[in-house]
Amino acid sequence: MATTSPKIEKIIAMINEGEYFTINRPRQYGKTTTMYLLEQELNKRNDYLAIKISFESIDSQTFSRQSTFIRTFLEILKDRFRLLERNHPVDFIESHLSKTRSMSSLSRAITQLIKTIDLKTVLMIDEVDKSANNQLFLDFLGMLREKYLDRSEGKDVTFHSVILAGVHDVKTLKAKIRRDGKKKFNSPWNIAVDFKVDLSFSPGEIAPMLEDYSREKDVKIDSRRVAEKIYYYSAGYPFLVSKLCKVIDEEILPRKQEKEWDLMDIDHAVQLTLKEDNTNFSSLIKNLENNPELYDLVFKVIMNEMEFSFNLHNPVINDGVIYGALKEEHGKARVHNRLYEQLIYNYMTSKLETSGSVKFNEYAFSGSYIAENGSLDIEKVIRKFQEFMKEQYSKKDNSFIERNGRLLFLAFLKPIINGRGFDFKEVQISEEKRLDVVITFGSRKYIIELKLWHGEQYHQKGIEQLCDYLEKQGERKGYLLIYDLRKESGLCGTARFIEIKGKEIFAAWV
DSSP: OOOOHHHHHHHHHHHHTTOOEEEEOOTTSSHHHHHHHHHHHHTTSTTEEEEEEEOTTOOTTGGGSHHHHHHHHHHHHHHHHHHTTOHHHHHHHHHHTTTOOSHHHHHHHHHHHHHHHOSEEEEEEEOGGGGTTOHHHHHHHHHHHHHHHHHHTTSOOOOSEEEEEESSOGGGOOOOEESSSSOEESOTTTTOBOOOOOOSOOHHHHHHHHHHHHHHHTOBOOHHHHHHHHHHHHTTOHHHHHHHHHHIIIIIGGGOSSSBOOHHHHHHHHHHHHHSOOHHHHHHHHHHHTOHHHHHHHHHHHHSOOOOBOOTTSHHHHHHHHTTSEEEETTEEEESOHHHHHHHHHHHHHHHHHSSSSOOTTTOOGGGGBOTTSOBOHHHHHHHHHHHHHHHHTTSOHHHHHHHHHHHHHHHHHHHHTTTEEEEEEOOOSTTOOOEEEEEETTEEEEEEEEEOOOHHHHHHHHHHHHHHHHHHTOSEEEEEEEOOOTTSOOTTOEEEEEETTEEEEEEEO
8 A cells, every 4th residue: 555644644634623624536536545544543542533434325215304314324323333342422322313303403412422422523424425415415514514613612512523525525515505594505514624635646655555565575666667657657546556556466467477567567557457447437438428518628638739727616627627537737727647548538539430430441451551570560551541531531621620630540540559559648749739649569669749730940840859759768760740731732641751860750741
């Protein structure tokens, strides 16, 4: 496990202040693990009693009547106290079960319960999303809110801290709670403070985990470099960090002669992970499909390299953050991590490939692009793509090509390298901010830059930057695919070799 002690201490500092808050992060982001570690750490201390419960198993029938919900809540509390061997709270709850049937009576019972415990009692509720849209749950939060405010005025005794965990921030619910028939509150949880603790894993937190694993399994790992490469793909998303490590340990390492992790193993783990179906990936794709505006925004960011200011007040961007698709980077909305970026662009290209609107079969027969030595004839791939674009899309308007041109190339590429190679969207490198695709096929690497024509000056600057990038990657040859929307240029369908700084660039216009 990654070392999370500093994160736990930051959260405990909030609890020490008696704060109420929500840990809202995307699915499989470490929320439940964090709550578990908090409960364990707090219960080691002499002045705290932490109770962690979950609403995941509560069915809709439980929320149909107030008395049923209250009884279920108290029964769950009783079971947790019993596991902690706290007999006085167990006896108290049992004696109050039958007469606690309303929110006001539950409020009084909580006051008396906390007095019997005589410790700073922390209530943690996991998986609150399932119940967040239920009025009974909102009434319950409204009751906790009122007790918190009364405690601040010395009028009540209640939980020292309450922590909710879920994908959504309950504080921002658009519900209205009526307390006296006159007043309305925008949220039953507007007392909560913002939760700003970063639950993602930095390379410095991943490396000690790898070192522990290395010692226990007697496996050689350059923990610093491997941790940085894992972070490069995952951006520290806890599920993805664990997933890549699991794939290397269980699927890649057993096939190797040497008990050693290397950087290529991480690339291989990414390939294997992208091919599988798991709940995390399914949830991400489902949320994109269920939110057309978010899908369109992510498409523009991934395929067209468009930039949008990061603003959480924008509901589309906020949804992207909630579902783990987007993050803030230098003031811009970016796809959360490279692995998700690859997953989404694989998904989008596959949709185009199977849509029936594009006929790849007669062009993308994979066997014809493999040289005798087993390498990929990438020049032939690009020339065939030029032919494909000329025959299929020469009459399309510029806006269609500008939006879909790169997607078309990626979809064209897929069946050619499928099962034998791997293409990955790389960082932008040119002044024109266009998409780079790195293809690994066998032991060879092919670097392709895709861009729109924006004039000779930018074209030359882009060539120089591609040359510099090839130098960093240790490659002598690169490929440049230029979408030229000028009808009169006469360059579409042409290709040429460019020699610069000891590098060779194959440039092709479509």
